[in-house]
Amino acid sequence: MINKFSVFSDGLKFSILAIGLIACSRDAELQSPNLSPYSIDIPAGFPSPDIPADNAMTQNRVSLGKRLFFEKALSIDSSISCASCHFQIHGFSDPKRFSLGVGDSIGVRNAMALSNVAYQEDFFWDGGVPSLELQVLAPIENPLEMNFSVPQVVERLKKDPSYIYDFKKAYNREPDAYALVRAIAAFERTFISGNSPFDQYTYQGKTSALSASALRGKDIFFGEKAECFHCHTGFNFTDNRFQNNGLYSEYQDIGRARVTIKSSDIGRFKTPSLRNIEVTAPYMHDGSIASLEAVVQHYMSGGKGHPNQSPLIKPFTLTLQEQQDLIAFLKSLTDESFLNRQSLQP
Ligand code: HEC
Ligand code: HEC
Structure with missing residues (x-):
């Protein structure tokens, strides 16, 4: 439906x-x-x-x-x-x-x-x-x-x-x-939200803000094997565009096509920012993926092959350690000062 x-x-x-x-x-x-x-x-x-x-x-x-x-x-x-x-x-x-x-x-x-x-x-x-x-x-x-x-x-x-x-x-x-x-x-x-360990490391010169694992994960995120950074790009980790990341071979929710009525837009959704991704589970437009581990599995699998699936989504392999590193990097986008900021509370 x-x-x-x-x-x-x-x-x-x-x-x-x-x-x-x-x-x-x-x-x-x-x-x-x-x-x-x-x-x-x-x-x-x-x-x-x-x-x-x-x-x-x-x-x-x-x-x-x-x-x-x-x-x-x-x-x-x-x-x-x-x-x-x-x-x-x-x-x-x-x-x-x-x-x-x-x-x-x-x-x-x-x-x-x-x-x-x-x-x-x-x-x-x-x-x-x-x-x-x-x-x-x-x-x-x-x-x-x-x-x-x-x-x-x-x-x-x-x-x-x-x-x-x-x-x-x-x-x-x-x-x-x-x-x-x-x-x-x-x-x-x-x-x-711009005070996560990633920001402290990247923009505030605090070299100790990222663990060795998160640093290895950063290279995976920004590398040509996993390709994450092509879509989750810039300071807010989004290209502000609509992409089909291969979640389904057939989409019940047609996504962007609801707005444009173009079949080439079926299954395209707004690339979400990854800021604070550690605390925003479940994931994807329909909340169908429960954990970051499962998100990484999805991308490694290369997607379900919908005709509109982005060519950037293709199978790749990461060792267990590399998967953990990528997740450590994603978790470095958690901004505790934002999640607890008093001025945002009633
Ligand atoms: C082709 C562009 C593209 C690439 C490459 C890509 N993503 Fe995504 N990502 C998306 C889109 C679009 C969604 C939302 C899809 C949906 O809801 O159906 C998404 C969703 C996510 C989510 C869930 C966000 C939320 O708020 O629910 C995570 C986490 C994520 N991607 C991480 C990654 C990681 C890690 C990589 C690299 C392994 C990656 N992405 C590669 C486009 C991309
Ligand atoms: C019953 C739950 C619910 C309530 C109440 C609700 N939202 Fe939402 N909000 C959602 C859902 C679900 C989406 C995604 C909808 C979609 O994509 O079609 C959303 C999306 C949004 C977005 C879009 C964010 C983006 O990046 O595109 C904004 C902004 C937002 N809500 C603000 C509000 C505001 C302001 C209110 C109160 C006036 C509100 N919401 C009330 C569930 C809710």
Whole structure:
């Protein structure tokens, strides 16, 4: 069965909402006096993320966004918040294979990790959503997740004077869809993770940060036998493209083809960042691989041979020690300071 997110199959409703939300491209609200800027701490080796012109980062916006990220009133029966499926200690992913929405309804894809989401260009495993702001609409309206609607969320928030106050401080307007999606996106842009042992070794000159095993694993990761780095590339370990890594010979979830309707895109999914990969199991778009050991086995096997499988996925052999080394390298991408950062907690 192909995944069915009604908010996007109901294309008309989505585009009307989307037009209303992106129409204003200049940040007139910034004229308001009480807006101290929020400066994102950019780790060494990282570029500055693009911040949309109409959603400049301010302290008040980030704190409103945080409040909303943990707000269960965003779901129809006030049982689920964004954080119910995106756990900080798991890199803001969900250890469940498929997350539970309201009434324990079960989703169809594995909840994505949100580290460094400020740098992403397309959202969701199939890239079906073009901005972090617009992404907020999807879980609220998805019947398998929050099963609510943005206008109803706004009505609910307007009944709470403390929200009226916080929205005014942040965007100089009453609670509305415009400010709701922008505040949550502003908070998510602070999910910057760049202080793992790998970063300390590579960008902070701390040569002792990586063990001998992780260093050997690094050479495997960046070598032409395993080919990992061709797709998991750059500071965020993703090419920001859609690839078929040979997970299946036939895909139930057609991935990128859902968006492009091209058969050459069947089974292509967004190359996920590997940051904090140690704590974001289970793996792949459908959470079908439980451990990093099994992920390495998958790549060594050369994939299941789908017609769209990338030519970079082909059989290779690693000794047991080399497999352990590669996994030690993957684990060196765990950023404890991010997973425990207080500013990301309610
Ligand atoms: C019931 C579980 C659930 C809830 C609630 C939920 N999410 Fe998600 N989230 C997911 C799943 C599953 C995906 C992957 C969906 C897909 O690819 O189709 C996802 C993907 C995302 C992504 C895309 C990341 C990327 O790199 O493309 C972002 C951003 C996100 N969620 C933020 C949020 C925010 C903000 C909220 C609250 C408004 C929220 N989520 C609520 C399960 C959930
Ligand atoms: C052809 C591009 C490509 C190559 C080469 C590649 N990957 Fe991937 N990788 C992907 C894609 C695409 C996914 C997601 C596939 C899916 O969900 O169906 C993925 C998923 C993963 C995941 C799971 C991530 C998550 O959040 O669930 C891990 C771990 C991983 N790859 C590690 C590696 C390692 C280690 C190598 C080298 C042995 C490697 N990859 C080589 C494209 C690639």
